[in-house]
Amino acid sequence: MSDSPLTIADRIQSQLDRLTRAERQLAQSILDNYPASGLGPLSALASDAGVSAPTVARMVQKLGFKGYPDFQSDLREELKAKGTTPIAKHDTWAEGAPSAHVLNRFTDAVIDNIRHSLAQIDTADFDAACALLADTDHRLHIVGGRITHTMAEYLFLHMQVIRRDVTHIRSTSNTWPHDLLDLREGDVVAIFDVRRYEANTLKLARMARERGARIILVTDQWRSPVHTLSEICLSSRIVVPSAWDSNVTILLLIETMISAVQTLNWDDTRPRMETLEDMFDRTKLFRKFT
Structure with a gap:
């Protein structure tokens, strides 16, 4: 899984100007039913978007992934995160909580949220x-x-x-x-x-x-x-x-x-x-x- 704080949708939006016509067509197809659109086989995504399989492979690499399996892995994690319950969120943070005071940890997270959102x-x-x-x-x-x-x-x-x-x-x-x-x-x-x-x-x-x-x-x-x-x-x-x-x-x-x-x-x-x-x-x- 990627260490990027950005979602795949964020990455697609940031790369739109660098994509070819076929890649932009693929990008729009992914965003129209995001993130579920990329959970099937590569060939199915290509067919739904009306592009070739090599176009999918090229765009996935432009987004910073080694290949389609890594791309799908991030999509699955995003889909999982969408439905996370408050208890699960608490347990995730509690497992690796640093020693800094919660005021500092919380504020750092909020500042990160603002910075990434504005970008x-x-x-x-x-x-x-x-x-x-x-x-x-x-x-x-x-x-x-x-x-x-x-x-x-x-x-x-x-x-x-x-x-x-x-x-x-x-x-x-x-x-x-x-x-x-x-x-x-x-x-x-x-x-x-x-x-x-x-x-x-x-x-x-x-x-x-x-x-x-x-x-x-x-x-x-x-x-x-x-x-x-x-x-x-x-x-x-x-x-x-x-x-x-x-x-x-x-x-x-x-x-x-x-x-x-x-x-x-x-x-x-x-x-x-x-x-x-x-x-x-x-x-x-x-x-x-x-």
Whole structure:
């Protein structure tokens, strides 16, 4: 197995400009059903992508593998990691835990996550996501899961101030189909989904896509199955020395998005903020010290 901290999807994205036309065709085929697409025989992958077996062998080497068996070994490890439970994650970290204090180990892991995530995120994709979030010609719907609903709510609360027509859909409730009733073609749906990927979130994404929604997905390095339905997919590394994954990098993305969208919409956002502050003053919701 490779020692690279990057997933195979990361490596493919970073090599796209260096690939031949046939290799790019193969790369897209792999990413369309990743990581399961590469788990069969080399000949099957070549046939599915409409390329030759030597094309597969060449691209695998360009990605840094000695051969197809090593490539498959990494794919299997990624597939295994996708479904890892909190107990298994804890045991993996505990087995080889260094003597450094957990504050240092955890912080080092988070900094690594941020560094690797920023290296892999396409800034053009990030800018396009912010433009969609800022576009008030279309309504915005924000969705999270069992854990990531907190991330979704954080983005929702800020977007609600920045722009009009924002809805927080709770996929963990059995009422989420009600929220899709008024979904219009062209509406933007921002979805948060990290391992272990939630069935309800995938169902919601499929129905939203059928109704013409444009999906922005924020996910982990292995990518939620929702990525096949999304227009823009932003992946973050989430692994830390804990039974739980870390949302720090995702929060960094969210707060940067909030800043970017606020700047794009400032002419409309400022009067909304002023109106909201006036409401706060009238309700005496917050203490004033002047």
